[in-house]
Amino acid sequence: MKNIVLIATLSVITLSVHAQTTVKKPLNKRAQATPHAPIPFGKEAFQKSEQTVIRWMGNGGFFINSQGTTLMVDPLLKGFDMPVLFKAPIEPKDVPRLDAVLITHSDNDHYSIPTLTDLAQLTGMYHATAYVDSLMKNQGFRSTGHGIGDVFDVGKIKVTLTPADHDWQNYAPNKTRHFKKADCAGFLIRTANGTIWAEGDSKLMPEHLTMVPPDAILFDFSDNEWHFTLEGALKIASAYPDTPLLLSHWGTVDAPDFTPFNADPEVLKKLVVNPGRVVVLAPGEAYVLKPLREKQ
Ligand SMILES: [Zn+2]
Numbered sequence: 633m634k635n636i637v638l639i640a641t642l643s644v645i646t647l648s649v650h651a652q653t654t655v656k657k658p659l660n661k662r663a664q665a666t667p668h669a670p671i672p673f674g675k676e677a678f679q680k681s682e683q684t685v686i687r688w689m690g691n692g693g694f695f696i697n698s699q700g701t702t703l704m705v706d707p708l709l710k711g712f713d714m715p716v717l718f719k720a721p722i723e724p725k726d727v728p729r730l731d732a733v734l735i736t737h738s739d740n741d742h743y744s745i746p747t748l749t750d751l752a753q754l755t756g757m758y759h760a761t762a763y764v765d766s767l768m769k770n771q772g773f774r775s776t777g778h779g780i781g782d783v784f785d786v787g788k789i790k791v792t793l794t795p796a797d798h799d800w801q802n803y804a805p806n807k808t809r810h811f812k813k814a815d816c817a818g819f820l821i822r823t824a825n826g827t828i829w830a831e832g833d834s835k836l837m838p839e840h841l842t843m844v845p846p847d848a849i850l851f852d853f854s855d856n857e858w859h860f861t862l863e864g865a866l867k868i869a870s871a872y873p874d875t876p877l878l879l880s881h882w883g884t885v886d887a888p889d890f891t892p893f894n895a896d897p898e899v900l901k902k903l904v905v906n907p908g909r910v911v912v913l914a915p916g917e918a919y920v921l922k923p924l925r926e927k928q
Contacts, residue, residue: 664888665896670721671916675728678702684825684921686848688913689721691884691893692742694830694850698823698921701787703732704751705819705830705850708884711746715886721916724750732786735760736832737798737816738767741885748773759784759791763815780814794818794843796834800858820846826923833881833892836864841871847923848911851877853900856891862899869904874924876909884915 673687673695680700687695692706709720724747733755735743743764749771752758758768758775765777778784783792796818799811818832826847833852834840840860849872853865859881860868869877882895901907913919 662888664717664886664894665883665898666717667883667912668914668917670718671914672721673916673918674722674726677722677918678728684823684828686828686850686878686919686921687721687916688850688878688880688919690716690718690915692736692830692833692850692852692881693720694878694880695722696821696823696828698787698789698825701789701823702730703734703786703789703821704730705734705821706736706742706744706832707733707747707751708741708744709747710750711744712885713740717884717886718915727751727754730755732756733758734791734819734821734830735764735768736818736830737761737796738764739798739833742833743767745771756786759786761793761815761817763812778817780817788824790822792820792822794820794829794832795837795839796832797837798833798835798858823921825921828921831860831868831880833859836860836867840868843872845872845875845924848876848878848919848921850880852881852895853879854881854892854895859892862895862903865900866903866905869906873905874909876911876919877904878911878913878919 684698689695689707691708693708694705696703709724752773758773760777762777765775768775778793780793780795783790796816797813798816799813801807801811816832819830821828828848829846830850831852852859853862855862879897885893887893897912901910911919
């Protein structure tokens with residue numbers, strides 16, 4: 633969202649200049665919610681077990697180890713072009729192997745070329761939408777592209793692409809390409825221990841409210857028009873009232889006034905149905921997936 637960032641930055645600068653001339657107030661003092669200190673992890677997290685363990689790695693990035701099958705979704709472990717609030721819980725050089733990396737869309741807070749360049753030699757396959765696959769092939773990455781609704785296997789895990797609506801580039805002033813809805817996706821990840829929905833970045837779509845309840849949602853609650861918005865996120869939470877919500881896309885990028893990055897878990901907890909299932913992970917902290925039917 634570089635253009636949006638630029639516009640927002642220019643707006644902030646304009647506002648700041650205005651503020652300096654009219655109000656003697658410190659600039660940029662709005663508080664931004666941030667997670668607890670990262671819990672670094674290493675190769676021990678890649679070992680086989682009977683469990684499916686999920687770790688948030690910051691922003692939209694997650695590491696999933698399902699009974700020894702390992703994958704990352706949207707890893708952003710290095711080289712971002714905005715200031716970040718913490719060090720990633722694992723560096724690419726410490727990743728021993730990955731069966732797959734799944735990328736939801738081409739924005740660089742999800743499709744991190746510096747990260748994927750470092751992970752390329754130790755990853756079985758990169759998976760993405762057809763458009764992101766074309767970008768990856770241009771980089772020389774080993775990758776496979778899929779359509780919305782397509783299913784593919786990573787070991788014993790089955791992954792289905794879920795729809796997303798995030799074609800903000802079509803409305804940017806320096807538009808260079810017409811983006812299709814299918815250029816962005818989410819991933820429904822079916823493991824032996826339950827299903828995980830990695831939503832991706834999206835406006836709320838009707839399809840997001842009628843799924844079989846997942847056993848965990850990698851949950852974006854950014855109050856931004858190109859994301860679900862807080863209201864839309866609450867609708868998703870209400871549609872799956874028992875599903876644990878592993879918070880995503882918050883507390884990572886230092887941007888207190890920029891809605892894609894400044895969501896606050898405490899605000900969410902006050903409004904959401906069944907707030908006890910909100911899971912605020914520290915970066916790198918392990919969460920063990922449990923099927924809903926066992927919890928009830
Ligand atoms: Zn994003």
